[in-house]
Structures are given as C-alpha cells and as structure tokens.
Amino acid sequence: xxxxxxxxxxxxxxxxxxxxxxxxxxxxxxxxxxxxxxxxxxxxxxxxxxxxxxxxxxxxxxxxxxxxxxxxxxxxxxxxxxxxxxxxxxxxxxxxxxxxxxxxxxxxxxxxxxxxxxxxxxxxxxxxxxxxxxxxxxxxxxxxxxxxxxxxxxxxxxxxxxxxxxxxxxxxxxxxxxxxxxxxxxxxxxxxxxxxxxxxxxxxxxxxxxxxxxxxxxxxxxxxxxxxxxxxxxxxxxxxxxxxxxxxxxxxxxxxxxxxxxxxxxxxxxxxxxxxxxxxxxxxxxxxxxxxxxxxxxxxxxxxxxxxxxxxxxxxxxxxxxxxxxxxxxxxxxxxxxxxxxxxxxxxxxxxxxxxxxxxxxxxxxxxxx
Numbered sequence: 001x002x003x004x005x006x007x008x009x010x011x012x013x014x015x016x017x018x019x020x021x022x023x024x025x026x027x028x029x030x031x032x033x034x035x036x037x038x039x040x041x042x043x044x045x046x047x048x049x050x051x052x053x054x055x056x057x058x059x060x061x062x063x064x065x066x067x068x069x070x071x072x073x074x075x076x077x078x079x080x081x082x083x084x085x086x087x088x089x090x091x092x093x094x095x096x097x098x099x100x101x102x103x104x105x106x107x108x109x110x111x112x113x114x115x116x117x118x119x120x121x122x123x124x125x126x127x128x129x130x131x132x133x134x135x136x137x138x139x140x141x142x143x144x145x146x147x148x149x150x151x152x153x154x155x156x157x158x159x160x161x162x163x164x165x166x167x168x169x170x171x172x173x174x175x176x177x178x179x180x181x182x183x184x185x186x187x188x189x190x191x192x193x194x195x196x197x198x199x200x201x202x203x204x205x206x207x208x209x210x211x212x213x214x215x216x217x218x219x220x221x222x223x224x225x226x227x228x229x230x231x232x233x234x235x236x237x238x239x240x241x242x243x244x245x246x247x248x249x250x251x252x253x254x255x256x257x258x259x260x261x262x263x264x265x266x267x268x269x270x271x272x273x274x275x276x277x278x279x280x281x282x283x284x285x286x287x288x289x290x291x292x293x294x295x296x297x298x299x300x301x302x303x304x305x306x307x308x309x310x311x312x313x314x315x316x317x318x319x320x321x322x323x324x325x326x327x328x329x330x331x332x333x334x335x336x337x338x339x340x341x342x343x344x345x346x347x348x349x350x351x352x353x354x355x356x357x358x359x360x361x362x363x364x365x366x367x368x369x370x
Contacts, residue, residue, distance in 0.1 A: 079135055082198065089194030090154075091184035093128065095135050096199055097151040098208070099144035107209040109238065109370055110199060111151045112192070113138065114229075116170045116222035120160040131155045146363055149215075149370065150208065152199050156188050166306045171246055172225040172232075173307055174264050177273050189232050196236065213238035215366060220244050220352065221301070227290075228264055232274060234282035239369035241289045241362050243354060247302035248320060248327040249290055251334050252283050256319055265312060280338060288342035289365045290331075291358050293350025297323045 080096050102108060117130040135153045156169040167175040169188050179185055200210040214237055218226035224246025230237040231250050242249065251266040260268040270278040300323065301307035302316050320327040325346065332344040343365070347358050354362070 079132065079139065081132075082195075082202070085194075085198065086183065088198055090191040090198065092155050092157065092188075092191065094152055094154045094195045094199070095131060096202070097135055097139055097144075097153075098203070098206075099139075099148055099150070101144065101148040102150055102208055103148065104207045104209075107211045108149045109213075109215050110196065110203075110210045111147065111149050111215045111217065111366075112196065113151060113153045114170065114172075114192070114216070114218050114222040114225040115153055115155055116218065116220060116225075117158060118221070120158050120165060122160050124155075124157055127157055128155050143363075147366055147370070150199070150203055150210070152195060152214075154188075154192055154195055156191075157185070168221065168306045170225060171221040171301070171307055172228045172264070173246075174262075174273075174309070174312075177263065189229055192229070193233060193236060211238070212236075215369060216240040216242075217362075217366070218242055218245070219354070221246070221307075224250075224264070224301070224307075227288075230286040230288075231267070231270075231278065231283055234279060234286055237286050239287040239289070239365070241291070241365060243291045243358075244293070244296050244324065244352060245290065246307065247300060247316065247324065249288075249331045249335075251331060252278070252280055252338055252340060253334055254278075256334060259315060259319060261315070262312070264308075265316065284338070284340045287365075287369060288340075289345070289362060290342060291345040291347065291354065291362070292324055292328055293347050293353065293355070294325050295349060295351040296325065298352065300324060 080098075081093055082096055083093050084091050113135070115127065115131040115134065117127050119126065119130075121127065131153050135151065138151065157164075158170055159165055159167065163181075164179065164185060167173070167179050167185065169176055169185075172189060176188055196214060203210050213235070216226045216229065216237055217240070218224075220243070223242040223244050226240050227242040227245040227250045230240055231252065246264065248265075250264060251261055253261060253266050254268045254270070255261055256266070262268040263270055263273050267278040270276075302313050308316070316327070320330045328344065328346050335342050335344070345358065345361065347355055349355075350358070
C-alpha cells in the first residue's frame with residue numbers, strides 16, 4: 001500500500017512558507033512484479049516525462065484543493081514526509097523513500113531527485129502533491145530493486161507572485177543565489193545541503209549509514225539544478241545525471257572565446273556571487289552523465305526570463321547556438337578542454353524526454369557509482 005505520512009503544517013511567514021516537525025522513516029516493501037524489465041523501461045520514461053517543464057511562462061493552473069491529498073493506495077511503497085525545520089537550515093519539506101532492501105551491513109549512497117512541477121503557483125500544496133506523485137512513480141518503476149538506496153526529494157516552491165516569479169528555484173538559476181527578503185527563499189542550494197544532512201542523520205538512527213557524497217538525477221529544469229548544484233557543492237556529490245539541463249550544461253570555465261560567462265552559464269562571477277572560489281579540481285571529481293535528444297528544440301529555457309536574463313540569452317545564442325542540440329557539442333568541447341571526462345549523450349529521434357537505450361545507460365551509470 002502506498003502511504004504518505006505527514007504532520008500538521010503551519011504558516012510561518014508572510015510569503016506562505018511552511019514550518020513543522022520531522023517525521024520518522026518507514027521501510028518500503030518491493031513487490032515481485034517490479035522485476036519485469038519492460039515495466040522498468042516504461043516507468044523510467046514516465047518518471048522522466050513527469051519531471052519535464054510544462055512551460056516557462058507563469059501558469060494559471062493552480063491547485064486550490066483542500067490540501068496535500070492522498071492518491072488511491074497502490075502496492076509497494078510507504079513514503080515519508082519530513083516537514084520544514086528552520087532550526088536545521090531548511091524551510092521547505094522533503095520526501096524520503098527507503099526501500100526495504102537498503103543494506104544495513106555497509107554504507108550506501110543517498111539519491112537526490114530535485115523537484116520540478118513545470119508550473120508556477122503560490123499554493124504550495126500543488127508543488128507538494130506533484131513532488132509526492134513523482135516519488136511514488138519512482139517507487140513503482142522498479143528503481144528501488146535496481147538501486148537499493150534511499151531517495152530524497154525536496155519540495156521547493158515556484159511562485160506566481162510577481163516578486164519571485166523569475167526566481168526559478170527548480171532550476172537553481174541565478175536569481176536563487178541573489179534573492180533576499182525571507183530566509184525561506186534564500187539559497188535553496190544550502191537548504192538542500194541541510195536536508196541531506198538531516199536525512200542522513202535520520203537514516204543513521206535506523207541503522208542505515210549514508211556515504212558522505214550523494215547521487216543526483218534530474219531532467220529539464222531539475223536537470224539544470226543537478227548540473228549546477230555540484231558546481232556549488234562539489235564535496236557533496238559523487239555522480240549526477242542531468243537530462244536536457246537548463247538550456248545547456250553548467251560550463252566549468254569563466255570565459256569562452258574572450259567572453260565572460262557569468263553564473264548560471266559558467267564561473268565568470270562565481271566568487272562574487274557565492275563568496276567562495278570555484279574549484280575546478282573538485283568539480284572534475286564529480287562524475288556527470290549528460291543526456292539530450294537531438295529533437296529537443298521546443299520550450300527552450302534560454303528564451304524565458306525566469307531562467308535567463310536577456311544578456312545571458314544573447315550570449316548563449318552567439319557563442320553556443322540557437323537550440324539545445326546546437327549547443328551540445330560546444331558544451332562537451334568545453335568540458336574536454338579543462339580535462340573533464342563527463343559523459344555526453346545525444347540520442348537520435350528523441351525530443352524532450354528519454355528513450356529506452358538512454359534509460360538503460362542512466363541506470364547502469366547510477367549502479368556503477370553506488
């Protein structure tokens with residue numbers, strides 16, 4: 001039976017942030033039918049599609065129901081919600097999934113799946129429900145059998161409020177590092193670090209030892225998040241899978257062809273923005289698997305102001321190309337130029353999604369980095 005456990009939530013600020021206490025972790029039994037490989041491939045594609053952005057313009061589709069709702073019970077999962085703990089550094093909830101086959105006789109990785117709903121809304125219940133449903137899809141897609149590790153999914157906002165509509169939290173864009181005014185909306189990357197530490201402590205309390213560095217996986221906007229987070233926190237990440245990431249992958253250089261590349265394109269103003277120097281050595285130690293379809297040309301975030309400023313759009317088009325596939329070989333060239341051996345895959349005949357071969361390669365990559 002699928003169950004979502006959560007505690008009472010209370011507003012804690014004028015921007016509608018949530019506060020509350022934490023919830024214990026429960027194990028997840030895995031049914032035998034998860035072993036079917038065809039089911040696995042189909043469900044992996046569904047997981048990728050569910051993380052795609054439905055458009056970068058603010059949406060009018062806002063869920064205003066009675067609150068975070070529970071879907072009809074399904075076999076195979078018990079997902080736990082950990083409510084915000086501002087005293088521990090995170091102002092938003094996260095979900096934690098623990099397969100029953102997680103080993104307790106040796107350390108394991110924690111897999112982080114940043115949330116990405118595809119919609120702007122000031123009703124956080126919508127983001128909450130989307131995050132829960134995505135993680136439930138993951139649990140039912142046989143991933144837990146193939147990857148017997150716990151999974152963390154944050155529930156970050158994506159506002160319609162005009163003050164924050166261009167702060168693309170799900171993409172970890174430039175504005176997420178500069179926005180100020182409420183601790184709940186500042187530096188969601190640091191809030192995710194706090195969530196990872198909190199989850200690791202909870203798991204340790206259940207006899208599950210988590211390795212210091214996590215795995216990450218994301219697609220579309222959350223692919224952008226996954227591409228950029230290790231640049232900010234390379235000491236936290238062992239390996240990352242980023243699909244169709246933010247218009248183009250984060251580039252580990254400060255300039256290209258004599259032009260400065262500021263964040264989120266590159267490292268041109270990294271120290272001024274973050275207060276610390278970019279470490280190419282640490283970044284190159286993170287193993288990346290980048291993937292893109294050669295037909296992925298629509299709804300390009302480069303042309304939307306919630307993802308990039310106009311000056312960044314103009315620079316990207318001039319230096320790297322008009323479409324994602326145009327930019328892909330240039331991005332790979334830049335990675336190679338700094339000695340980075342990350343994997344770049346461009347899949348033929350694929351649009352804004354992943355295909356069967358890609359899913360198998362992604363799964364194999366993650367398994368190799370457990």
